[in-house]
Amino acid sequence: MENRLENIFIDPHALQFDEALQLLQQAGAMLPDAQPYGQEWLQAIIDALCDLSSKDALTGLVNRRSFEMAMSREVDRVARSGEPALLLILDIDHFKAVNDSYGHAAGDLVIKAVAAVMAQTLRPMDTLARIGGEEFAVILPNCPSSFGATVAERIRERVAEMKVQVAPGKQLNVTISVGGAFAPQWVRSSSLLWMERADRQLYRAKAEGRNRACLEAHVESLVSAEEKGMLFALTQQEGV
Amino acid sequence: MSTTTSTTAAPVASTRVSTSREVAKTLAVTSGKGGVGKTMVTANLAAALAARGQKVLVLDADLGLANLDVVLNLHPKITLHDVFTEKASLEQAILPAPGGFYVLLAGSGMVEYSRLTPEVRDKLLSIIDQVKPRFDWVLLDTGAGISDVVLYAISLATDVLVVATPEPTSLTDAYATIKVLATQQDRRHVGLVVNQATRVGEGKLICGQLQQVLQRFVGPTPGQAFKLELLAEVKSDLSVRQAVLKRQLLLEHFPGSDAAQAIKGLANKLLGNGG
Numbered sequence: 001m002e003n004r005l006e007n008i009f010i011d012p013h014a015l016q017f018d019e020a021l022q023l024l025q026q027a028g029a030m031l032p033d034a035q036p037y038g039q040e041w042l043q044a045i046i047d048a049l050c051d052l053s054s055k056d057a058l059t060g061l062v063n064r065r066s067f068e069m070a071m072s073r074e075v076d077r078v079a080r081s082g083e084p085a086l087l088l089i090l091d092i093d094h095f096k097a098v099n100d101s102y103g104h105a106a107g108d109l110v111i112k113a114v115a116a117v118m119a120q121t122l123r124p125m126d127t128l129a130r131i132g133g134e135e136f137a138v139i140l141p142n143c144p145s146s147f148g149a150t151v152a153e154r155i156r157e158r159v160a161e162m163k164v165q166v167a168p169g170k171q172l173n174v175t176i177s178v179g180g181a182f183a184p185q186w187v188r189s190s191s192l193l194w195m196e197r198a199d200r201q202l203y204r205a206k207a208e209g210r211n212r213a214c215l216e217a218h219v220e221s222l223v224s225a226e227e228k229g230m231l232f233a234l235t236q237q238e239g240v
Numbered sequence: 241m242s243t244t245t246s247t248t249a250a251p252v253a254s255t256r257v258s259t260s261r262e263v264a265k266t267l268a269v270t271s272g273k274g275g276v277g278k279t280m281v282t283a284n285l286a287a288a289l290a291a292r293g294q295k296v297l298v299l300d301a302d303l304g305l306a307n308l309d310v311v312l313n314l315h316p317k318i319t320l321h322d323v324f325t326e327k328a329s330l331e332q333a334i335l336p337a338p339g340g341f342y343v344l345l346a347g348s349g350m351v352e353y354s355r356l357t358p359e360v361r362d363k364l365l366s367i368i369d370q371v372k373p374r375f376d377w378v379l380l381d382t383g384a385g386i387s388d389v390v391l392y393a394i395s396l397a398t399d400v401l402v403v404a405t406p407e408p409t410s411l412t413d414a415y416a417t418i419k420v421l422a423t424q425q426d427r428r429h430v431g432l433v434v435n436q437a438t439r440v441g442e443g444k445l446i447c448g449q450l451q452q453v454l455q456r457f458v459g460p461t462p463g464q465a466f467k468l469e470l471l472a473e474v475k476s477d478l479s480v481r482q483a484v485l486k487r488q489l490l491l492e493h494f495p496g497s498d499a500a501q502a503i504k505g506l507a508n509k510l511l512g513n514g515g
Contacts, residue, residue, distance in 0.1 A: 082416055184388065186385070186386055187388055187390075188385055188390075190356075193355075223416050227453055228412060230456070231411055231450070232408055
């Protein structure tokens, strides 16, 4: 075999790094302090670029592309484990009016403030992303269905309580609408269908007057430890 | 007897006099866990029903993830995939299988259709509607676990058969599957086949145990108790292993084995129940 990996030699000096380094500098990423063009340095550049391409520039949250990957993983996990996982889609109400009245810089401030308050409200294991202009989404793994509405409501309240300073002496109140759906437990499905279901609930929240959370009715299909215990009680007795 | 490279289309146009019903009974065979012998049960049940004079079609309802072609050692040139992509007609894709029944295999290209979209939903519904008047029984074979496609296919079936083995992992997955069917599809009756039973009476024991937990946790809706019915106990049997390894039908090659007798019993029960 001629095509063995060890026979491929790359001259790092022949590669173009200018644009990549510029991008990283602009994004405020730490540039590697390893020997330039060495293996360690190259790896650090690749890692920094990966990090950059998975994040939203304005908020620093996960971006849409990497959120979709996270959703696919969660759908597959839940199909195996049967754990309840909740997807919430959150949209800032009347955001266009903020942009129109106070300018896009103010709009950006609002988006950053909403992102920050949401991130504070969530658990470290949750994945929060900015998936569109004023649209956010979060995956809450291992979220019992009885907590779903509470979590959604808490995020909505925290955003509504917050004031965003958009200009000297000018503070804004913003609200969000939230739609949510649980991943199908034990069922191999797709992130696309999951997103559609949560989206439908978001439309409902908007139609019902905004500044509210609507969740799809969820039938718990988790198999609890108690159920498993009872399932095996007899077979185990038999084995003794 | 072994390799059937079918290019000849099956005679689908019904020349036989339909005996008792206008359209086929649709029976979904599912399991939860893979490797419990679900496809073996499905294929041999189809042969047993065919031996009783029934016209039977087995449809690979997990769209490319079921193993029907492997179990039957079939290498079809025309599959459901060609029907989906409109490269062939449904008639061309329905093939005769060893054992006197017919199969509609998904084909490898179907993986792209293995997630439920409105297109997949419409096509599956249309295909099942088209085959129902031409057969007495349509068996829907599914792959390991449940997908949204499988769940949809099951929703189109009149009856459901869950195959489980006495192994704890299989029991848990079978329980989860039944729970999903009971809670999300409002099913109140599910048939159970306990495969690879190690002793007589194990099937009854397992069915009773599952029924108890279901009764407690899925709960009786007012006026509608949940009924899990044991339809067969198939003993762990050396002949099954041999038939599977040789990719042959148990009913054809070891008709006298305990397992073959159990599956014939299952067919009789279904015919008795189904009228």
